[in-house]
Amino acid sequence: MSIQIFSGHTGRVAVVAFAPNGLSLASGSVDNSIRLWNINSGKSTVFEGHTREVRSIVFASNRLISHTKWVNCVAFSPDGLTVATGSDDKTGRLWDIKSGRSKLFGPSQSIYSLSFSPDGFTIACGLWNNSVGLWDIATENLNILQGHTSRVIHVAFSLDGSLIASASEDKTVMVWNVNLRIASYVFSGHIDSVLGVAISPDGLVVVSGSSDKTVRLWFLESILEGHLKAVRGVAYSQDGLTVASASWDQTIKLWDVSSGICKFSMDLTSLVMSVGFVENGTILTSTDYSGVRRLWNVGTGKELLYTSNELCSSSPSEYFAIIDGWVFSRGKQICWLPVSFRGHAVAEKNSNLLVIANSMGRVVILEL
Numbered sequence: 001m002s003i004q005i006f007s008g009h010t011g012r013v014a015v016v017a018f019a020p021n022g023l024s025l026a027s028g029s030v031d032n033s034i035r036l037w038n039i040n041s042g043k044s045t046v047f048e049g050h051t052r053e054v055r056s057i058v059f060a061s062n063r064l065i066s067h068t069k070w071v072n073c074v075a076f077s078p079d080g081l082t083v084a085t086g087s088d089d090k091t092g093r094l095w096d097i098k099s100g101r102s103k104l105f106g107p108s109q110s111i112y113s114l115s116f117s118p119d120g121f122t123i124a125c126g127l128w129n130n131s132v133g134l135w136d137i138a139t140e141n142l143n144i145l146q147g148h149t150s151r152v153i154h155v156a157f158s159l160d161g162s163l164i165a166s167a168s169e170d171k172t173v174m175v176w177n178v179n180l181r182i183a184s185y186v187f188s189g190h191i192d193s194v195l196g197v198a199i200s201p202d203g204l205v206v207v208s209g210s211s212d213k214t215v216r217l218w219f220l221e222s223i224l225e226g227h228l229k230a231v232r233g234v235a236y237s238q239d240g241l242t243v244a245s246a247s248w249d250q251t252i253k254l255w256d257v258s259s260g261i262c263k264f265s266m267d268l269t270s271l272v273m274s275v276g277f278v279e280n281g282t283i284l285t286s287t288d289y290s291g292v293r294r295l296w297n298v299g300t301g302k303e304l305l306y307t308s309n310e311l312c313s314s315s316p317s318e319y320f321a322i323i324d325g326w327v328f329s330r331g332k333q334i335c336w337l338p339v340s341f342r343g344h345a346v347a348e349k350n351s352n353l354l355v356i357a358n359s360m361g362r363v364v365i366l367e368l
Contacts, residue, residue, distance in 0.1 A: 025039055069088040073113050105135050112128070127151070128151055132166050147186070167197040173190075192230075201238060205240075210230070233274035237298070238277060250271060271289040273289055
């Protein structure tokens with residue numbers, strides 16, 4: 001196994017990506033720069049101009065393309081072949097996973113949230129101009145749903161795709177009929193901005209999280225209290241029995257829907273941005289402000305041990321973990337990682353190369 005170490009960034013490396021031809025590697029950093037590395041020579045070209053840290057990079061036809069401002073949201077299509085991104089540069093982009101090519105979509109507005117419909121044909125966008133955008137991918141037709149009086153922070157489809165819930169800084173939650181393009185319900189009760197929203201699997205209950213530190217279950221008239229700061233994200237389990245909430249108080253809570261009782265409260269050391277249920281609701285995923293993901297056992301509220309040292313990857317099909325210093329991917333032991341590279345690292349892999357970038361600004365390329 002050969003190892004190459006690339007140095008040049010002056011801050012933590014937040015993202016790495018291979019060029020389609022496999023000959024170049026791009027890295028984005030909190031030093032506000034992008035570096036394009038020649039894998040053979042180790043030399044880099046520096047791209048400067050961003051005024052904030054670079055967290056998203058995608059190649060298209062061997063050319064580097066990125067949003068010109070902060071990327072607020074990312075969503076994968078149901079088939080996993082397309083990624084949608086929304087940015088403060090007032091554009092949305094649809095990225096083809098295989099080719100790396102992208103095309104613009106949606107309104108000319110800052111996009112704060114994205115959600116694919118279950119059939120993958122429509123994208124809902126939470127927008128700066130107080131509205132919800134519905135983008136038809138096939139026809140490239142945009143419908144605007146108006147009703148909120150402030151920015152729309154989060155949107156979510158129901159499981160059958162017939163409803164969209166939207167959360168806004170105007171302190172309300174709205175539920176929209178997708179076919180009729182009208183608001184079926186408007187929920188008021190939060191006393192501060194609503195930051196997260198989700199719809200139960202049966203479509204009968206809406207859960208919301210707010211800057212007022214509460215979680216509300218609409219139609220059930222339940223108010224779940226216990227967080228000490230804003231609730232940034234909420235999620236419904238697949239069986240509809242449990243709700244998860246992620247807060248800026250650095251905790252995640254699991255709530256019993258029927259009783260409103262908090263079953264488990266999990267402490268973290270950073271701001272928690274989002275949560276989601278996987279594996280039929282038996283595992284909860286969480287993502288913090290720095291992009292670190294963790295997995296939790298829903299039945300016990302305990303963190304799955306190996307995920308505390310997870311390496312974040314931009315690919316949904318790749319998962320990297322560090323166990324006793326060894327890097328594993330899908331249960332296969334790949335290599336041993338020095339201690340200095342184990343904190344806040346990101347990883348990317350192609351057919352024969354593994355790239356690991358860390359908080360010290362260094363990029364390591366391992367030939368597998």
